[in-house]
Amino acid sequence: MADSPYIFEIDESNYEQIVLRGSFQVPILVDFWASWCQPCQMLMPVLAKLADEYQGKFILAKVNTEEQQAIAQQFGIRNIPNVKLFRDGQPVDEFAGALPENEIRAFLDRHLPRESDGTVAQAQQLLMGGDAQGARALPEQAREQDPANPRLALMLAQTCAAAGDVDGAEQVLDTLPADEQDNPETKMLRGQLFFERIAQQGTPGADPAARVEQSPDDSDARYRLAAQQIVTNDIAGALDNLLLVMQKDRKYGDDAARLALLKVFDMLGDDPAVNRYRARMFALLH
Template identity: 40%
Template sequence: MPETQHLIDVTDQNFEQEVIARSHDVPVVVDFWAPWCGPCRALGPTLESMAAKAGGEWILAKVNVDNNQQSAQRFGVRGIPAVKAFVDGRMVDEFTGALPQSRIEAWLDGILPSEPDAQLDEAEALEESGDLDAAASIYEQVLDEDPDHIDALLGMARVSAMRGENERAEELLDQVPIAERDGEYERVLLDVQAAQFAPVDELQARVEEDAADLESRWQLGIKLASQRRFDEALDHLLQIVIRDRGFRDDAGRETMVRIFEVMGPNTDEVREWQKKLGRAMY
């Protein structure tokens, strides 16, 4: 199948990058199929035509389950064709079977960006430009309309932390249901925690002066992770696991696991760190 701007072949090796990471920028619809599957051959051209006409509003990713069983197993594919939608790193909806185009269009309406999504994009752009008050105003508007909007809760928590309103940030994060606490939640939680700690240089100096200062080492790990310096962060946290599993009720291991979620739990880099953690524990 020739790839185009809106149609891509995805494998076990590049699923994390082409689907999970890409879905933070544009919705990705994944078609799990196989060449021998009659309904797949019926559905495929419909999806491909719709993706071409969408003009980049969403991307179609094709996964041949015969050659990429790891991805199929990871997302619970039991029958094909199985179509799953990913937005902001999460699977948000799915259907199985060769649906007619009218039903697929209705299904797509439920996953494509809405007005609140456009508002959140604007708020995130304001965050990046440093206009935290304007970003907060938009997040508050979305939450006024929908107090349970996950991305608005996370965005407002992030802005609150950057403004030094740590208690408010923690209150917002507490409102996120446990079932929704994915990699993006952990990313924001790390940022909120890091905002309460001393600068990296100061924490590094403390650890260099006293290698057994596990509190400073743990804070340094979180601070580095919030700056996306994951290898450095994990190295410090692994030292805590080696030195004292009882520190803060196994905080070294638990924080490493949280960072794995942020990094993407099925990447080669994470698997290497999981091996190191396993060796340290046993």
């Protein structure tokens, strides 16, 4: 372990060079540990094995919290083992405890570059250019060589959605491992598919905006208009319309407007708009 070119003992003299500056070149996995910590002793050989196996795709930096208290305090380390992944000078993800090897691999694979990531970028360019079918073919082919890359699956689902294949997109998302299901991108896409399906279920050829203009109290038209607005990224307009349906017609679709609002809140995550609209929803409920 001591002779590995991919593992470094960190102190104040090399912390900035290896962890901060180094993370602009390659991901740095920082293991905060102590000699008295039994889970730390269990975790260390697993991390060392992976560092050597990944052959420089990441660097393992070990911080003895007993000897390097200033560094540990800087990151608020209270419980160990604590492992943080640094990119571009900042911690971007972490885990605590002696996780099994397969979970650590999954943690690393979410962040480490893979050859097939180039396909994701190519597909994104085609998608932005309006070629949904061409974009879809790239991740489909690449997944045959690298089926474990979740970024390929997510891109494939996005291209399916862009082509109007909601069922196909949902089936692809269902193949993602459990730890990827809570990924913000996954949750956002699932929400978009939920509203895409609602928009598709409307009366063929009927424009919900025109229906709302003709009949402002038509709850079904306003609900489907909100779904259409989510699909076209008019989030504020959609939230306002869902609140209006909830205010005027709570019974519509077995409280469909409130449930849709919760779905949007889940899609938006930490967006500041969530608190504002959640407060408005709460006011209507009470």
